[in-house]
Amino acid sequence: MGNPIITLEGIGKTFKVAKRAAGVREAAKALFYRKHTFVEALKDISFSIREGEIAGYIGPNGAGKSTTIKVMCGVLVPDEGECRVMSYTPWKSRTAYVGQIGVVFGQRSQLWWDVPVIDSFELLRDIYKVPETRYRKNLAMLTETLALSELIHVPVRQLSLGQRMRCEIAASLLHDPRILFLDEPTIGLDAASKIAVRQFIKTIHKEKGITVILTTHDMNDIEALAERILMIGKGSLLYDGSLDELRGRFGSSRTLTVDYRDCSLPVDIPGAVRHSWSPQQAVYSFDNGKISLADILARLSEQAEILDVAVDSKSVDELILQLYKEHQI
Numbered sequence: 001m002g003n004p005i006i007t008l009e010g011i012g013k014t015f016k017v018a019k020r021a022a023g024v025r026e027a028a029k030a031l032f033y034r035k036h037t038f039v040e041a042l043k044d045i046s047f048s049i050r051e052g053e054i055a056g057y058i059g060p061n062g063a064g065k066s067t068t069i070k071v072m073c074g075v076l077v078p079d080e081g082e083c084r085v086m087s088y089t090p091w092k093s094r095t096a097y098v099g100q101i102g103v104v105f106g107q108r109s110q111l112w113w114d115v116p117v118i119d120s121f122e123l124l125r126d127i128y129k130v131p132e133t134r135y136r137k138n139l140a141m142l143t144e145t146l147a148l149s150e151l152i153h154v155p156v157r158q159l160s161l162g163q164r165m166r167c168e169i170a171a172s173l174l175h176d177p178r179i180l181f182l183d184e185p186t187i188g189l190d191a192a193s194k195i196a197v198r199q200f201i202k203t204i205h206k207e208k209g210i211t212v213i214l215t216t217h218d219m220n221d222i223e224a225l226a227e228r229i230l231m232i233g234k235g236s237l238l239y240d241g242s243l244d245e246l247r248g249r250f251g252s253s254r255t256l257t258v259d260y261r262d263c264s265l266p267v268d269i270p271g272a273v274r275h276s277w278s279p280q281q282a283v284y285s286f287d288n289g290k291i292s293l294a295d296i297l298a299r300l301s302e303q304a305e306i307l308d309v310a311v312d313s314k315s316v317d318e319l320i321l322q323l324y325k326e327h328q329i
């Protein structure tokens with residue numbers, strides 16, 4: 001893994017929001033005095049991302065994910081703290097900076113709605129001043145890997161969500177950015193489109209070594225892509241680690257169901273808890289840290305001929321939910 005490419009130190013952002021009271025009288029009063037409340041969207045956020053990492057940025061609704069992405073993209077200026085991305089402060093020298101990053105907001109489009117996709121691509125080529133040969137090469141690669149050949153001559157408004165998302169991702173990569181920010185790239189997509197998007201992100205990361213920051217509510221995205229998870233809740237960073245570390249913390253308990261040919265007596269296995277038994281099937285739970293699956297099966301096979309085994313671990317959704325509960329968010 002490379003050197004730090006993104007560094008945030010003590011980033012804070014508070015939004016001032018006008019308070020609206022119900023009723024005509026209150027609305028009239030509001031013309032003269034407006035009451036405000038303050039929303040602390042980010043509180044003292046610090047982390048750094050190394051070049052070539054894929055980091056999943058997760059947290060419940062309203063946690064501050066999009067606000068952080070907007071700060072890192074230079075769309076929002078924080079009230080306090082430092083943010084360095086490559087050699088840039090994102091909200092300064094915007095023109096040079098945007099040429100180095102790709103951004104996809106799942107809920108917003110960077111493509112022009114009424115014109116064919118290829119026209120938007122050409123406009124982006126001109127905005128980012130991509131040399132013609134490089135543009136042609138990238139366009140050919142993206143068209144092939146994202147299966148766009150049927151789509152690029154169609155106006156964006158006629159595309160389905162999944163088709164548009166493939167075009168959005170291509171648009172964000174035409175200029176060979178070093179970092180790709182993806183804010184909910186699989187939102188609203190069907191299962192096949194989600195898998196296609198994940199597969200493409202994996203490929204582009206592997207082939208180009210691009211750094212990826214991904215926000216999502218879909219834990220399958222995290223499981224498929226993120227080597228590292230950053231979790232934010234109520235504006236504060238609450239977890240920074242790998243999925244495996246999270247499994248070690250909450251998810252080491254597994255359930256084993258084993259089918260065997262007639263076994264007349266229940267088998268006790270030190271380190272595993274037996275939950276049910278019959279001459280054909282037994283269910284155990286065990287902790288990876290205490291006894292391995294291989295050891296349990298070895299003990300069982302001394303007593304009976306094993307026909308089939310099934311092992312369940314906690315799903316990523318369950319692990320994340322446990323983390324949310326631990327932090328009461």
Ligand SMILES: Nc1ncnc2c1ncn2[C@@H]1O[C@H](COP(=O)(O)OP(=O)(O)OP(=O)(O)O)[C@@H](O)[C@H]1O
Nearest residue numbers: 015017039041059060061062063064065066067068
């Ligand atoms: N422009 C804004 N004006 C006022 N409040 C805002 C603005 N943008 C965000 N907020 C508030 O800041 C908080 C964090 O919002 P943000 O969009 O970053 O959350 P999020 O984690 O991306 O949520 P979601 O998963 O729902 O997209 C929320 O309370 C939100 O209402």
